[in-house]
Amino acid sequence: MGGKGSLTVARIRGIPIRLHFTFLIILPYLAYILAKTSPSLARMAGVRPDALLLPPLALGALLGVGLFVCVLIHELAHVFVGLRGGAKVQGVTLMLVGGVSEVTEFPARPSFEAAMAVAGPLASLGLAALCLAGFHLAGAGVADLRFSLYYLSFMNFALAIFNLIPAFPMDGGRILRAVLAMLTNRVRATRIASWVGQGLAIVFLLAGLYSLNWVLILIGVLVVAGARAEFEMVKSGSVMEGLTVASAMLRFPPTVEAGDSLASVLARMERELKTTYFVLEHGALVGAVSAEDARRSASSPSFARAADVMRREVPTLSPEQDLASASRTLRTSGMTILPVTQAGALVGSVSFSTVAAAVRAREAARAVEPKAPREREAT
Ligand SMILES: [Zn+2]
The missing domain is CATH 3.10.580.10 (CBS-domain)
Incomplete structure (x- = not known):
């Protein structure tokens, strides 16, 4: 996942932050979805929909940007903790499905890899807590602000939980592998983590097909692909073990x-x-x-x-x-x-x-x- 189809928009500590072209498609879509669902979301937040000052599409676009800033913070948390543990990062790309950190080398010590993987969900949980605190502090203030804080708090919480699913390519898969790698070697740890991930994928797929929930089906497919890719990577790595x-x-x-x-x-x-x-x-x-x-x-x-x-x-x-x-x-x-x-x-x-x-x-x-x-x- 190099720089193809993406634009470097910023550099943080020398690491290029890129926008993938799919991001430009998802943003208007997010704005549209948020605009459509904002009345029911507002009620959930305890805000009267007619109290919102901004037009729904404008609010949707703002929240879309806010959400991607949160995803960027999640990715940067991985990157900064990883750099301390000796990881090599070529860039962060924000794309259709969220953020992707292009890590060319993970920390060698499992404890650092675990810390790197846990940093993202922790950052998201922190953001969720901050937004929730802001929501309560805003009291009966501007409805748009209260609504936005409520929405971002919910989304960051969902992002943290989703990423803690113990399956590649989610962060939970890396945390599981790192913990297993402390008990056994890295190849076997990856194999076990990859089995757990594929077992979960089957559960997601079956549950998705049973309830006709396409999000569950999509997660299942993502996890199958992630588990295979991760295992192939580590296996080819093990053939190269000892080679310089x-x-x-x-x-x-x-x-x-x-x-x-x-x-x-x-x-x-x-x-x-x-x-x-x-x-x-x-x-x-x-x-x-x-x-x-x-x-x-x-x-x-x-x-x-x-x-x-x-x-x-x-x-x-x-x-x-x-x-x-x-x-x-x-x-x-x-x-x-x-x-x-x-x-x-x-x-x-x-x-x-x-x-x-x-x-x-x-x-x-x-x-x-x-x-x-x-x-x-x-x-
Ligand atoms: Zn993450």
């Missing part, structure tokens, strides 16, 4: 100079059959230029240089980094090859094909190795 970036790194990565003309870069791509070049300026890595970047700027003036068309935000890897986390970074980067740097100098590159080759080599080596005693015990 150095084992999948090619030396002498293809480079061009920032001042090289676009025409010469294109000529080299054709001649050397490479689709991405790292861009150096005074020996330092400043970006990367891919065939797509070049094609997108095909209409650039003839004097365009590599630096004019290159992509500046390029994640870098280090040779000692574990390969599993590097491959996650690669997958979320939207690039096919990433630079490896050491003490600021470019020393190599890792691509999907070199990662696959390293994994295949590892599997082949394991196949000819005599079976480890631990594996024999298991059978």
Whole structure:
């Protein structure tokens, strides 16, 4: 879930906050739904519907924005606690279904992973309590304000509870996995958490079909997909266990100079059959230029240089980094090859094909190795 189809609207402590295009669709929809249901919601809040000053659609739009600010705070709570525990976060994207933090590396210690997962629902519960307190303090004040605080308190509470469901991709799934990982290893913890999640998914699906409740059905589908994705991720991680970036790194990565003309870069791509070049300026890595970047700027003036068309935000890897986390970074980067740097100098590159080759080599080596005693015990 990279930056495709989304717009960076802000940066908080260097982390890009993006709006996904689906967010622009859901906002008018939310405003419409809120406008339609505002009379009954107002009665629930103990506010007379005719006391509302704002037109229902305007109030709906405001509450939609308020809700997404709350979702953003929930995601940032995960991110800030995660960063303290050593997580790597590439960005937060607000989209159709809420917020998604693009975490390329979770904290290694289960206790930190649990803290990171719990931070979001705790933030939502805190917001719910704050809004509820505000609702009571507002007394018989402006109806719109009381109504808004009541609504946001309810929604934040619902968000916290929903996320505490112990199934991936909800936070509860991560909390469960982290707790299990303290008792056993991470792969087995994920397997058990994934079973629990899929069991719950079946309950949601059956209950949804029985009551014809499409929200329950949707949650069921989401949880099945989440459980599978999480397990695949950890399983492929376990094949890579012990492998580092150095084992999948090619030396002498293809480079061009920032001042090289676009025409010469294109000529080299054709001649050397490479689709991405790292861009150096005074020996330092400043970006990367891919065939797509070049094609997108095909209409650039003839004097365009590599630096004019290159992509500046390029994640870098280090040779000692574990390969599993590097491959996650690669997958979320939207690039096919990433630079490896050491003490600021470019020393190599890792691509999907070199990662696959390293994994295949590892599997082949394991196949000819005599079976480890631990594996024999298991059978
Ligand atoms: Zn969360």
